[in-house]
Amino acid sequence: MKIGIPRALLYPIFYPMWETFFKELGHSIVNSTRTNKRILDSGAKACVEDACLPVKIMHGHVIDLIDRCDAVFIPRLISISQEEYICPKFIGIPEMIKNSVKPCPSLIVLDYNAKKSTNMAYKGYYKLASDLGSSKKDIKQALERALGQQRAYERALLGGSNPLLALEGLETFSIRKEIKGTIGLIGHPYLIYDRYISMDVYKKLISHDYRVIVPENIRPEAIEKACSIYPKKLFWSYGKHLLGSGLYMLEQGLVDGLVLVTSFACGIDSFVLELLQRKNNRDYKKPLTIITIDEHSGHAGFDTRLEAFIDMMEWRKENGNNISSHGKGLYIS
């Protein structure tokens, strides 16, 4: 069977797992085209207008896969770790697609729910694969191999790689001159690892001769610890991931500045990035910028903001301690 996998939402995080699982069971895989204007436009047209950019893009990728495969794989990620959720829209994504994409291709839905325990969550894989006609023994073997791949991938990410380098097989971005500093790039994986919608922010930062670290590079225990300053457990896995990694980067002094990328109307970011920003303003006072993107964002404005941010960081390094005397200033003469 030819299974289509949309390159959207948590694709950059779980792709090795999904790919290995289906290949081990003897299916072939078709990936949707990398995000482009056509995908964005068709997705935005099909989806309800209140939804956020990543969800619209997901719709576009499903539309892209129509007629190119026998069925489209849609993961319903209810929860990816104990007592946590992702985002209500991730839970309802199969329903959203069924009701918005017309004509709708046949869907293979994986119900992944690790709210109680991770082992419970694998039930979804068993159900999905046995519906596709595989034997229990084969599924078990495929799942083990898939998990092996996934763990190796996660280790690579923690070792300093990121999905853009590891998965997309892009040319390794290299810094041409000496490194000027480190920037923490914080954002949901489906934003910062999608080169089209993130306007290639990763590469742009690298080409300004900065080293970039991303949330995927930070160990889960460190994230957990950093988030424990809040009186109530954060119940969004990725919200916690972003907030915790940002706090950890600031706390350990790993970064000279933070670039936060969010999509317009992202419910989770509206809270966690607010908390991160407030904590930074209160205690660390590092340069920080929030860039909001939606389907109307333009490259020129985006670049200007990024350049202005980098200028600000550099000027601050040089002149941050300068207190000008009366009537004089650094930039006025």
Added chain:
Amino acid sequence: MVITFPHMGKVYISVKALFDDLRVRTVIPPPISKKTLEIGTKLSPEMACLPLKINMGNYIEAIKEGADTIVLTGSCGPCRFGYYGVVEKDILKDLGYDIEVVILDAPKTGHLNFINNIKKISGYSSIPDLAKAFRAAYKVTLEVDKLIDLLLYKRARETRVGEADRCLASFERMARQVHGSSQILDLTEQFMERASNIREERGFKPLTIGLVGEIYTLIEPYVNLNIESKLGRLGVEVHRGITLTDWIKTHLSLDMKYRQERKTMLAKAEPYLNLCIGGHAWETIASTIDFYEKGLDGIIQVLPFGCMPEIVAESIMPTIGTDLQIPIMTLSVDELTGEAGYMTRLEAFVDLLKQKKGKVI
């Protein structure tokens, strides 16, 4: 300790009754106004949902009147409401307010914490006193909801336009002045009587519309631009998908019969959505189908802009509309919603229903 709490429709009447009975001092935030919204919008994250912005406005206005402790309920996701308390506390901290925020989470996330919080805000009342006060507050909620339902019925049929609205307004004004559950119950009884005396137009068969959607926007008239009254004045009988009573029965009581009913009700959503995705999206779908089965003429879904669970429901609604041949309209509200445009849409929708029913406009 002077307690305050965020507004949500008529919740303040029950909460006031509860704390009055426990002899805890409270400040009810002033009724939500344009100013409340302005304060809230200025202080809250830009992309936060509307209820949070209004909460912030409520707090600031209540603090000015002397409140020093905020009580609100919590939940454990995935809807954003579960983290309101923490974010609100952080914002107030940055503003320099020395305020205690008590988040009442469902007991399952830590019994001890829950009990301690209850003890703290109840001024260490004894368990029987607490139980009594809670029961009385629940009774108040039931009675107030009954009054609202009666007024919804009357508003569509009243001979003198605005009488039901006036009745509700004076009830609310007086409810702020009386003390304790027994006085509020007496007051509610008086107003039940006054409401049932509202003269009805004889033989008039109003259109019926079901309201579904996110609970805060449905219950709080300021946020939904008083949709119940607007529809009522257009001669529409409004049915509510979610009431405060429902919320309490679902989350706080052990009413087994109600739970069973709720299960059957939610099962109606099965062909479209068969799991909880947070917030009230599941209820939205189920109530829509329930209203259809009850023979209502149309459905209106109301949600705050950017509400994560309701967006999923919103994308399912058109399919239900086509499958069941029932008119459905979705209204998303935020701090920029204008009254005129909103009214036009309601009028257009009501006209459409009239035409569909074969009546001459």
